[in-house]
Amino acid sequence: MAPETVTVTVTSSIGEGANLTVSDAMRQILDVFELLTAAGGKQGSDIAWQLVSVSMNSPLQVTARAVAARPEVAVREIAIREKALVAEGLSSIISGSEVPEWMTKPIRERAKQLFQRNVDRIGRTDFRLGDSSIISFEQGPARRAIALFERYERYLADKEGDLSRKEYGSIEAVILDATTFRTHPAINIREWTTGVTAKCVFTDDVSESIGKSHTWGEAWKRKRVLLSGEITYGRSGEISHIFADHIERIDPGPVKYEDVADPDYTGGLSVSDFIYAQREQERG
Template identity: 45%
Template sequence: MDSEKVTVTVQSSAGEETPLLVGDAMRQILDFFELLNFAGGSEGELIAWEVISVSMNSPLTITARAVPRSSGVDATSIARREKANIAYSFSDIIKGERIPDWMNDDARDRAKSFLKRNTNGVGRTDIVLYENSKPLVINPTAAGQAFKNIERYEKSIVPIIFENDLSRVEYGSIEAKLKSLTSWYDKPAIVVKERLSKRDITCVLRPEVAHEIGKTHSWIEIWAGKRALISGRLNFQKEGRLQLVSADNIEIIDQKPKRFEDIADPDFTGGLEIRDYLNQLWGDDID
């Protein structure tokens, strides 16, 4: 069975004669494929999108195919569901009819980032979901309307008005899975998925921290989905949601399973036989 493919073309807002900025083009591609996985629901993380062709000329065009992250996963059926959800959802959002159920807070944030860039920096994004079919075209007008519709929906679902401003800064740690490299106002940064909330968080690295990490860890680890303990300044929004981390230290957590030899203590019973040790522990005669 042929694998499912998607082709995304990103054009400059200044026309075909003007090259795209690298940051705009790559973030647009990353945002779209993140949205694809969100559209797959709980099964979205079971597949990945593998690049099979790239045209680096302006406009930038990337074709990717769905591949399973592990054996036994039916990547084709998951990819088809993702593509169908994306196709219907973008149409509905642009028309202002509804926001799909699969679009949680993180997915809506990703969608707004994708759409807003289409009104400033990226002039048009063409998405071919099915071979020989017309592309789904996101132009500035459609993107602007969709962005407003998402914001209107978010205002309608806020259950209460936050009378108390919960924005604050704390110093602490979070455990998260490393996802991708990025930048934040020209500073090196990492996007991570926080373990408890499952939300994507941007961790900004001071130059000296980035340099120190580079000496002790390969940056390839970022793309390998490693778990890490990130310490530093935690910035919370007014509704109390963690928004940004200014990282002072990032410690990669060893994910290798422990061997019995690594944790066994041969002197655990102090030299006693098991029966004698249990008798001493419980104060009874164990038969």
């Protein structure tokens, strides 16, 4: 039974200074086989595409055949499925219809780069999938494909949702330094749980209570505080800034031995007996 093969042909653009570069041609070839592997999903790594022939004359042409990574792998079934998914996916993309679900974001970026080279420097790319079927695209279809990818990324961004909002609440933060915002005293903070940096602006009442910003900033720098007020979140859901109407210093104080000590840790043994028992246990 004949092996499953794929042939990729890369033709340079027509016109002065349009010679095909090694970098563009090889990246175009590599991206095609990355698409094939990605289409295989979890079984994509079960086969490899082995080089059969290379024609360095213009146009550049590379033929590869599917081989099993392990003896028990059903290489033909996987290769046929990969080729079918890539053929269907590329045809759909070129027509401006839809992006296949198996294309993750990194693979979509590779595919977009493949089409972008056809817009910029490569004249035509042809895929022969081992039989009479050939998928070809030039600059026009490549532009449609890129436009489709861009629409798809915008769709995904909208689908994920805009998490920007305002709500009243409290956050714990570390004060980085003192600043001002439209003549109001303010501080740059690092949110305690996420590490996100943001700006905290004080209301007039809080401004009066804390006094001069530079003196206050020097005294409270690197201190942990509880801030309450109107919190503004950005699109990604991270804190953008807070208009605080209350600030409270968090002072955990010294840690006492009796607060952390476990009197039952040794199971009633003395320290020396406990250490001896542990060593005996480690020796088996």
